[in-house]
Amino acid sequence: MYFPNDQAKAVGQIVASRHSCRAFLPAQVPAAQIRDIFTLAQQTPSWCNTQPWQVNFLSGSATAEFSRLLKVHTERDPAGNPDLNFPAHYPGEFGKRRKASGKALFEAVGLARDDLDGRTRQSALNYEFFGAPHVAIISVPKTLNDYALVDAGGYVSTLMLIATSFGLGTIAQASIARYSPVVRNYFTLDEEQRIVCAVSFGYADESNSANSFRTERSSIDDVAIGLPQ
Ligand SMILES: Cc1cc2nc3c(=O)[nH]c(=O)nc-3n(C[C@H](O)[C@H](O)[C@H](O)COP(=O)(O)O)c2cc1C
Incomplete structure (x- = not known):
């Protein structure tokens, strides 16, 4: 790949190096750094600049308390009750990619393969x-309809890339949205907020x-039609 300048190269390196982190160290990220990351993420573009994302933030002992609460619910009700529909099936290529990951x-x-308990x-x-010592729960208002979810997706990606550039590990977690009513209740959010996902972060x-x-990733020619060669 040819990068026309150092800035493009730096962004390319961040994009290529981001990956989902599934084991964090307990050390907390300095508060000022977290503020900087979320301040930058606010630059995410959105429909008519509505900036529909709301972030509810947990750190340290609050993260552990929320985790205990969620665990009670996962045992009681494994399927949960997500605000957004989870896929019922994954046809063709989608299933193959899911299986491979x-x-x-x-x-x-x-x-x-057969270690189902594991x-x-x-x-x-x-x-x-x-x-992770820090968790951001991302929600958007129902009234703004489906493009608010597109905006939330852009926000989550931007947030994770910025955090990567700050040397942090991140992971988006729709699994937390399985328990949307529990999340809403914990943060005293009104019914208008749709829970999209969590973004957990800290030091990998x-x-x-x-x-x-x-x-x-699939080849670019599998997904983009008519790209210049
Ligand atoms: C919206 C969204 C929700 C996700 N939810 C989960 C989740 O609940 N648990 C999990 O382990 N990974 C979750 N992931 C991570 C994906 O599995 C991961 O991004 C994908 O396999 C590509 O791997 P990479 O992030 O390492 O590049 C989620 C990713 C996105 C974008």
Whole structure:
């Protein structure tokens, strides 16, 4: 790849190096740095500049308390009650890509194909935020309809890239949105807020095998039609 200048190269490196972090160190990120990251993320473009995302933030002992609450609900009601519909099935290529990323994760953490208990335990780590000391819950108002969700997606991506450039690990977690009514209740959000996902962040535990694999991407020609050669 040819980068026309240093800025493009730096952005390219951030984009290429970001990956989902599934094991964090307990150390907290300095508050001023967190403020800077979220201040920059506010530059995300949105429909008519509505900036519809709302962020509810947890750190330290509040993160642990929220994790305990979610765990009670995961045991009581594994399917949960998400505001946004989770996919019912993954046809064709989508299923293949999903399977490949799951396989890469389970292999990295040493879980065999038939180790269903192990896989359940690995998935349950979502509700411990993979040990992250900080969690941002992203929601958007129902009234602004579907493009607010597009805006939230852009916000989540921008946020994760900025945090990567600050040397942090991040992961978006729709799993937390399974328990949307619980999240709303915990943060006393009104019914108008739709829970999109969490973004957990902190310092990556690079020694943990859950962080040792990278997912692959399809060729650009599989998804973009008519690109110049
Ligand atoms: C909106 C969204 C929700 C996600 N939810 C989860 C989740 O609940 N648990 C999880 O382990 N990974 C979750 N992920 C991470 C994806 O699995 C990951 O981004 C994808 O496999 C590509 O891998 P990469 O992020 O390492 O490049 C989510 C990603 C996005 C964008």
